[in-house]
Amino acid sequence: MFTYYCNLALRSFRRNKALTALMVLAIALGIGASMTTLTVFHILAGDPIPQKSDRLFYPRMEPRSKQGYIPGQEPEEQMTRFDAEALLREKRGDRQAMMSGGALSVESADGKIDPFVVNARYTSADFFPMFDAPFAFGSGWTGADDENRAQVAVISKELNEKLFGGGNSVGKTLRAGDNSLRIVGVLDKWRPTPKFYDLTNDRFSAVEQVFVPFSTARTLKFGVQGNMDCWGDQTDADGSVGLNAPCAWVQYWVELDDPSKASAYKQYLENYSNQQRAAGRFERPTNVRLDNVMQWLEFKQAVPSDVRLQLWLAFGFLLVCLLNTVGLLLAKFMRREPEIGVRRALGASRRAVFAQYLVEAGAIGIVGGVAGLGLALLGLWAVRQQPDDYAELAHLDLPMLLATFALALASSVLAGLLPAWRAMQVAPAIQLKSQ
Amino acid sequence: MDIRPILSTLRRHKTASALIVLEIALSCAIICNAVFLISQRLERMHRPTGMADSELVRIRVAGIGKSDDATAQAKEDVASLRAIPGVKAAASLNQIPFDHTSWNSSVSLQPNQDVPNLDASTYLGEDLVNALGLRIVEGRDFTPDEYVDWEAFNKPDSKLTIPAVILTREVARKLFPDQSAVGKLVYSWNSNDVPHRVVGVVDRLIRPNDNGGPAEAGYSVLLPLRDLTQGTFVLRTDPARRAEVQKAAVAALEKNSNRRIILDQDPFTDVVAKYYQQDRNMAWLLMAVIVALLVVTALGIVGLASFWVQQRTKQIGVRRALGATRGQILRYFQTENFLLATLGIVIGMIGAYGINQLLMGTYELPRLPALYLPIGALVLWLLGQLSVLGPARRAAAVPPAVATRSV
Numbered sequence: 001m002f003t004y005y006c007n008l009a010l011r012s013f014r015r016n017k018a019l020t021a022l023m024v025l026a027i028a029l030g031i032g033a034s035m036t037t038l039t040v041f042h043i044l045a046g047d048p049i050p051q052k053s054d055r056l057f058y059p060r061m062e063p064r065s066k067q068g069y070i071p072g073q074e075p076e077e078q079m080t081r082f083d084a085e086a087l088l089r090e091k092r093g094d095r096q097a098m099m100s101g102g103a104l105s106v107e108s109a110d111g112k113i114d115p116f117v118v119n120a121r122y123t124s125a126d127f128f129p130m131f132d133a134p135f136a137f138g139s140g141w142t143g144a145d146d147e148n149r150a151q152v153a154v155i156s157k158e159l160n161e162k163l164f165g166g167g168n169s170v171g172k173t174l175r176a177g178d179n180s181l182r183i184v185g186v187l188d189k190w191r192p193t194p195k196f197y198d199l200t201n202d203r204f205s206a207v208e209q210v211f212v213p214f215s216t217a218r219t220l221k222f223g224v225q226g227n228m229d230c231w232g233d234q235t236d237a238d239g240s241v242g243l244n245a246p247c248a249w250v251q252y253w254v255e256l257d258d259p260s261k262a263s264a265y266k267q268y269l270e271n272y273s274n275q276q277r278a279a280g281r282f283e284r285p286t287n288v289r290l291d292n293v294m295q296w297l298e299f300k301q302a303v304p305s306d307v308r309l310q311l312w313l314a315f316g317f318l319l320v321c322l323l324n325t326v327g328l329l330l331a332k333f334m335r336r337e338p339e340i341g342v343r344r345a346l347g348a349s350r351r352a353v354f355a356q357y358l359v360e361a362g363a364i365g366i367v368g369g370v371a372g373l374g375l376a377l378l379g380l381w382a383v384r385q386q387p388d389d390y391a392e393l394a395h396l397d398l399p400m401l402l403a404t405f406a407l408a409l410a411s412s413v414l415a416g417l418l419p420a421w422r423a424m425q426v427a428p429a430i431q432l433k434s435q
Numbered sequence: 436m437d438i439r440p441i442l443s444t445l446r447r448h449k450t451a452s453a454l455i456v457l458e459i460a461l462s463c464a465i466i467c468n469a470v471f472l473i474s475q476r477l478e479r480m481h482r483p484t485g486m487a488d489s490e491l492v493r494i495r496v497a498g499i500g501k502s503d504d505a506t507a508q509a510k511e512d513v514a515s516l517r518a519i520p521g522v523k524a525a526a527s528l529n530q531i532p533f534d535h536t537s538w539n540s541s542v543s544l545q546p547n548q549d550v551p552n553l554d555a556s557t558y559l560g561e562d563l564v565n566a567l568g569l570r571i572v573e574g575r576d577f578t579p580d581e582y583v584d585w586e587a588f589n590k591p592d593s594k595l596t597i598p599a600v601i602l603t604r605e606v607a608r609k610l611f612p613d614q615s616a617v618g619k620l621v622y623s624w625n626s627n628d629v630p631h632r633v634v635g636v637v638d639r640l641i642r643p644n645d646n647g648g649p650a651e652a653g654y655s656v657l658l659p660l661r662d663l664t665q666g667t668f669v670l671r672t673d674p675a676r677r678a679e680v681q682k683a684a685v686a687a688l689e690k691n692s693n694r695r696i697i698l699d700q701d702p703f704t705d706v707v708a709k710y711y712q713q714d715r716n717m718a719w720l721l722m723a724v725i726v727a728l729l730v731v732t733a734l735g736i737v738g739l740a741s742f743w744v745q746q747r748t749k750q751i752g753v754r755r756a757l758g759a760t761r762g763q764i765l766r767y768f769q770t771e772n773f774l775l776a777t778l779g780i781v782i783g784m785i786g787a788y789g790i791n792q793l794l795m796g797t798y799e800l801p802r803l804p805a806l807y808l809p810i811g812a813l814v815l816w817l818l819g820q821l822s823v824l825g826p827a828r829r830a831a832a833v834p835p836a837v838a839t840r841s842v
Contacts, residue, residue, distance in 0.1 A: 022734050029727055068541070068550050105499040105696055115696055117497050178500030221501065233626040237591045305798055306717055309472075313724055316465045320458055320728055324735035327454040331742030334451075387712055422450065 001352075002359065009360035012336075019332055020364065023325050027368025027412055030321030032375025033314040035396075035404045039376070040383060041311045042400060043393050044204065045303045048192035049131065053293035056130065057254050057262060059087070060291075061273050065231045065246065066283040075287045076229065076248045078200070081241065083276075084250040088124060092268050093254035095130040099123035100250050101201045101226040102217065104176045104210055108163045118159060118209040119225070120176075121198075122217035128154070128185070130255045131197065136160070138170035138185035141213060145184075149219045153181035154211040160186045174210070179220050181212065193393060194302045196293050198251050200227040203302055204390035224249065259292070266290045322415050325364070329419040333357055340423055341431025354424040361416020362409060369408025376404060441771045448743070455739055456779040459815055462732045463783025467811040468790045469721045471803050476714040476721075482652060484532055484707070485603070485639030487568025489674045490523070491703035492681045493531050496666045499694040505664040506586045508692060513561070515687040516668060521676040522684075526567075527663045528560030530643050531703070533710035534667070537643040542621055542656065544610060546628035555606055555654040556642040557624065559585070561661040564601070564637065566669050572604060574617035574635030577659040581634070585660045597624055597658050600631035605653035607636045624658055631658070648799065666698075677702045729814075733822040740768065740826035751830055752837030761831040768827035769820060776819035780812045787811065 013020040047053050062075040063083060079087075084098035100122050107115040127133070128140030137160075141152045153174050160169055174181045187207070194203045212222065224241055228249040236242025241249070256265060269288040276282040291299060333340075340353055376396065383394040396404075445452045502508050509527050516525035530536045538559070541551035563569070564576045581599045588595045600621060607616035620630035640655040647654060668688070672680040685700055744751075751764055791803040 019738060022738060026731050026734070029731065033724075033727075066549075067547070070550075103497070105497055107499075115499050117696055117698060235591065239589065239591070306713065309717075309794075309798065310720065313465070313469070313721070316461065317724055317728060320461050320465070321731055323454055323458040323461065324731050324738075327451060327458065327735055328738045330451055330454065331739050335742060335745065386716060387709070418450070 001355070005356045005359035006363065008356060009363045012332075012360060013363075016332060019328060023328050023364050024368045024371060026321040026324045026328075027365060027408065027415075028371035028375055030314075030318035031369055031372025031404065031408045031411070032379055034318045034407065035372060035376035035400065036379030036383065037307070037310045037314040038403070039380060039396055039400045040390070040394055041303065041307055043193060044307055044390060046193065047294060048194055048196045048297075049293060051132065052255070054259050055255055055257065056293050057093075057256060057265065057290050058293075058296045059252060059254060059265070059269050060289040061269055061282075062284045062287040063246075063248060063276070063282055064229075064284060067231065069284050071285075073287075075289055078227065078229070078248040079250045079252045080248050081243055081245065081250050082281075083272075084252045085243070087252060087254075087272070090272075092265060094257045095126040095255040096253065097124045097127040097130055098214055098250050098252050099127060099197065100214065100217075100224050101198055101208070102222050102224045104212075104222060106159070106163070106210065107175045113162070119201075119205075120210040120212060120217075120222065121208040122212050122214040122222065122224070124214055126255070127211070130253065131192070134188040134190055136186045136188040137168045138183070140211075141184050146213045146215050149215045150213060151179060151181050151216055151220075152184045152213065154185040154187060155183055156187050156207060156209040157189055158206070159209040176210065176212075177220070177222070181210075181216075191393070193390065194297065196297060196302070197253060198226065199297075199300045199302060200251075201225060202389050204388070204393070206389075262290055262292075318411065322411050325412065325415040326418055329361055329364075329416055330422060333419045333423040336423075337426050338431050340426040341428045344426065344428035345432055350424040353426075354420050357420035357423045358413060358416050361420060362413050365409045365412020365415075366405075368412060369405050372408055373401070373404050438770060438774065441767065441774060444747075445771065445774070451739055451743075452775060455736060455775050456782065458732055458735050459776055459779025459819070460782035460786055462728045463780050463811050463815050464786030464790055466725050466728060466814065467783070467787035467803065467807045468794065469725050470810070471791070471807050472794075472800075473718045473721045475800065476718040479649070480711045480714050480718075482641065483639060484641040485569055485637065485653075486532070486641075486703070487671060488703055488707060490568055490671050490677075492670045492672065492677050492684065492701070493534065493703050493706055494668045494670070494681070494684055494688065494700045495534070495698040496668070496688055497696045497698050498666065498692070499696065502664075502692070502694075506584065506662045509585075509662040509664050511691050512668065512688060513662075515691060516670055516684055519670070519680055519683045519687060521672050521680050522670050523673075524562055524566040524671045525668065525684075526560045526562050527665070527668055528558060528563060528566075529663050529665050529667065530556075530558065531667060531669055531706070532641050532643045533706050534643060534699075536665075536667075537646055539646060540623050540656075542606070542610070542623045544621060546622055546630070548622070553606065553609055553651070553654055554647060555603075555623075555651075555656045556646070558640065558655060558657045559660040560663050561659075563657055564635075566671050567640070568671060569640055570638040571601075571635050572638050573607075573615060574601075574633070576635060577601065577657075581659045582661040583659060585663050588660060596626075596629045597631055597660065599634045599659050601635040601637055601657040602633055603637055603640050603653050603655045605639070606656060607633070609654075623656065666695075669703075729818055732815075733818055736772065736819055736822035737825060740772065740823050741829070744768070744826045744830040747830070748833055748837055751833045752835055752839075755833060755835035756838040764833070765827050765831040768823055768830055772819045772823035772827075773816070776816050780815055783811070783815070784808050 060075045063080050064076055088096055088098050102120040102122055103117055104120045105115050105117050124146050125141055125143045140154055145152050169183050172183050174183055190207055228247050230240055230247040232246040236245040240247045270286055273286040273288055380394045384391050513525055513527050530538050538557045539554055540557045542553050542555050543551040577599055583595050583597050602616055616633045616636055619633045622630050639653055642652055642655055670680055670684055681700055685697055794800045
């Protein structure tokens with residue numbers, strides 16, 4: 001029966017080529033637009049570290065001075081160096097790391113490549129195991145390296161290719177500024193999206209090319225990069241990046257084996273905050289937060305608002321296209337009332353007529369879906385030509401490919417429901433009489 | 436023309452009529468908001484910076500390792516930039532709009548004020564009024580003796596204070612609503628609550644990024660610091676000589692030190708264009724959606740109207756046989772479309788306000804100005820009339836003889 005219905009649908013398409021093409025085009029445009037924006041949204045709003053995003057937490061507390069205090073305000077978004085180092089020393093999480101962005105000028109040992117500036121991350125040893133950073137060669141540095149301010153570095157796969165031709169460069173020397181760093185590890189391809197561990201710098205850019213112990217970076221006075229919020233007067237000899245500077249610029253992450261440990265950790269943060277206030281360092285009331293990865297991304301509204309807007313726009317457009325299809329299908333099916341009357345009179349059940357017209361609607365959906373897929377690929381190609389950081393990630397993956405067809409089929413069947421139902425209602429007697 | 440027969444026909448085609456009305460309504464609601472969003476983006480892209488955009492070149496350099504004497508280096512750099520033929524002014528400064536950095540500071544009218552009056556972006560550098568092409572509307576530029584050495588000011592035990600400040604007109608108006616700001620004291624960058632005296636007001640200087648939102652885009656202040664060591668330089672020249680000056684400037688900076696990397700070098704207009712790239716893209720995208728919506732809606736109207744004409748061929752023939760003119764048949768379908776479009780537009784307007792309310796909540800958009808509604812209505816009316824014209828003319832061409840034949 002199904003093949004027969006398909007055959008009938010095909011005949012019907014042939015009879016009204018322009019109308020059929022119009023419906024296919026409308027569905028294709030709607031699907032193409034929706035899938036392009038949905039794919040971009042899916043990439044940007046995804047979980048950057050699904051295997052443990054519920055066990056990684058971003059603690060916040062309130063170190064700012066009394067001046068400008070507004071009750072009910074969210075606490076400071078980053079930590080002061082003093083607090084981050086204190087928490088790191090006390091090691092109350094299963095793993096923890098403090099970090100900041102930076103920029104370094106690097107050059108190859110043989111001087112063949114002109115010096116160039118790369119993004120760097122100054123962090124502590126747990127960063128790599130905590131975030132499941134994959135290594136091609138070697139490994140991260142150890143806690144002892146952090147304490148000894150060892151001049152070591154982990155470099156990205158990309159930088160390794162540029163400087164060392166992609167070979168195993170562990171043990172080799174990286175010239176960074178006036179200093180020599182010993183390479184202990186080379187990362188493999190790694191692209192958490194968004195770059196959740198630091199949302200103050202570019203959120204969707206590639207990971208940094210050089211990783212250096214935070215302590216070493218401060219000893220060597222490497223330049224930092226990112227947001228910095230300062231209050232009160234500067235007294236530290238190292239300026240705003242000094243240990244005692246009243247400036248928040250450090251990101252801190254902690255891993256807890258079990259999400260249930262979160263409340264205990266939060267209690268610890270409150271205790272720490274209370275102690276600091278008792279000691280006169282903190283002036284505002286204790287105000288701590290402990291968000292896991294997805295909560296933190298949600299709070300920071302990591303997905304650009306334009307991308308959300310585009311998604312809504314595309315779905316609005318799809319809706320108009322569907323209304324259009326419903327109207328056209330209705331017109332088309334109603335035009336065939338006499339034919340339906342004859343079929344019904346010859347013994348076809350209402351259900352059979354309904355099925356036949358739904359198959360026809362579905363067929364339009366599938367053709368529209370294929371064309372829409374083509375348009376979506378074109379749309380994603382256009383997105384990739386944009387200068388945005390995430391542009392290069394805009395590719396259709398298998399789930400999105402399947403979603404495209406599901407969406408196309410579902411929308412066209414949905415669009416076909418009403419017209420098919422109306423077709424099924426045709427009273428054979430009247431049609432036969434009027435012929 | 437009597438619309439009662441039209442209404443009674445439409446009543447018999449409730450579903451199809453409702454669909455076309457809904458489609459028009461949805462298109463109308465989306466198009467009104469899309470046009471509004473485009474206008475918002477255009478407005479943003481055309482905000483004046485307050486600077487002589489087309490005369491500026493911006494260069495950023497990074498030193499490799501630490502310089503022994505950064506201040507001396509900065510002095511040498513600025514001196515060699517000023518010596519380039521065609522350069523009207525040059526400066527080393529902390530930031531330039533739409534680039535990578537944004538420096539901000541609170542500004543208060545009282546020492547030790549609990550909540551500052553406002554938060555403004557701080558531009559630091561020597562001769563910036565000239566180098567950026569700002570327009571002083573009140574007071575004066577900084578005098579040479581007001582400038583403070585950047586590195587010396589930042590030493591931990593430094594006792595230096597910055598005596599003066601220049602405000603933008605927007606800051607001056609916010610701090611001193613009904614009086615002249617010149618000569619007043621404000622508290623911002625000095626430690627130990629030493630004030631700056633306002634010496635001048637510039638017409639406008641935009642903030643480097645979207646900090647503070649659109650309402651605070653003009654909140655900037657200039658402070659008299661010299662020999663900034665941030666590696667950001669600006670040169671002012673004749674628009675036609677920018678390329679030549681840029682090349683010479685890069686060469687001069689590279690000559691001054693072999694331990695540096697040129698990070699960026701662009702005419703400032705390119706920096707502006709890049710900053711607004713996303714807004715431009717969004718405006719084009721919205722434009723494309725509007726066109727696509729219009730096309731799809733038009734085709735929908737054509738499709739449905741053709742169906743109706745075909746279905747009513749016999750009825751039309753009877754009317755023609757009874758003496759109706761071609762014009763009357765034509766007008767029948769045009770009026771029918773006008774009625775449907777009007778209903779769609781009315782629902783669409785309510786929808787447009789609904790969507791606008793949602794957007795206002797999520798995207799800090801202002802309320803949709805009422806002006807957009809008649810424009811949207813006019814566009815959809817026109818669209819409806821144009822789309823129905825083809826099918827209606829086909830209807831008008833139905834010969835009266837059809838009435839005598841059975842279909």
